[in-house]
Amino acid sequence: KQLINILDEQFNPLRPNAVWCIDTTYIPVHDGFVYLTSIMDLYSQRIIGWDLSETLEVSNVIPLIEKTKHSRHISKPLIMHSDRGSQFTSEAYN
Template sequence: MKPWTATAKDSDFSTKLHNILDEKFNPDRPNAVWYSDITYIWATRGFVYLISIMDLYSRKITAWMLSKTMEVSCVINTINKAKARRNTDLPLILHSDRRSQYVSNEYIKAAAKMQRSYSKKAFPWDNACIESFHAIIKREWLNRFKIRNYQQAYKLVFEYIEAFYNTKRIHSHCDYMSPDDFEKLYAKVQNDSLLLAG
């Protein structure tokens, strides 16, 4: 028996799954487009899985979860974390690939107030931003360590996302600011505009 689970099993390629995002990578506000994806992290005791949600406006990781399995509940829990932390009052696109977790009934229910968007079959470019993040966290941080188990992996992921990537790592997309600073600038501009209008 294999000590891991397949990570890239695509599921429903029906015409019901629309690509609403359609390579529009520059929304004009936070909470307009979220990405979600799953990647594996190798540990000496077997794979663990990182589920991430990125806000496309700032490239900020708004929610993440590390799991020993790839069950749908892990994806749902990550979405619920993001919904609890972010403003979802305005229209919001939630984009993913077509693997089974993202076409499940549980996922559809969790994303009921969002526009669900899916990458086209054999067309991965719409997932490039979140996949780039997963490549970066491995290249810049996780690959430096011989990860033993889930606990060590969790500590390393927490350190990278919460103490560096969101708060300190600059991005050319964000005019060489961190995701946090880029969103703070957006909030300041909006507040200044309201003051001027009032």
């Protein structure tokens, strides 16, 4: 599957809910890691959704996106920018 760089490093959308950025951060805890996945609206540069989980799997990401879209009343497609992490390149995510 060929990827297209739609944003071309233009990270200043002209309206809310046009471009979201999603990423996962590892947080060390006493017996390993937990994983914080957050979604930022690039227009406001604010976190609009997040999930804390014990696994780094796409099964945590999809519900987060759906929950965030629902809370923002989004029904139209939007651009979701991410790195090439395994949860963002999986077949379920795409």
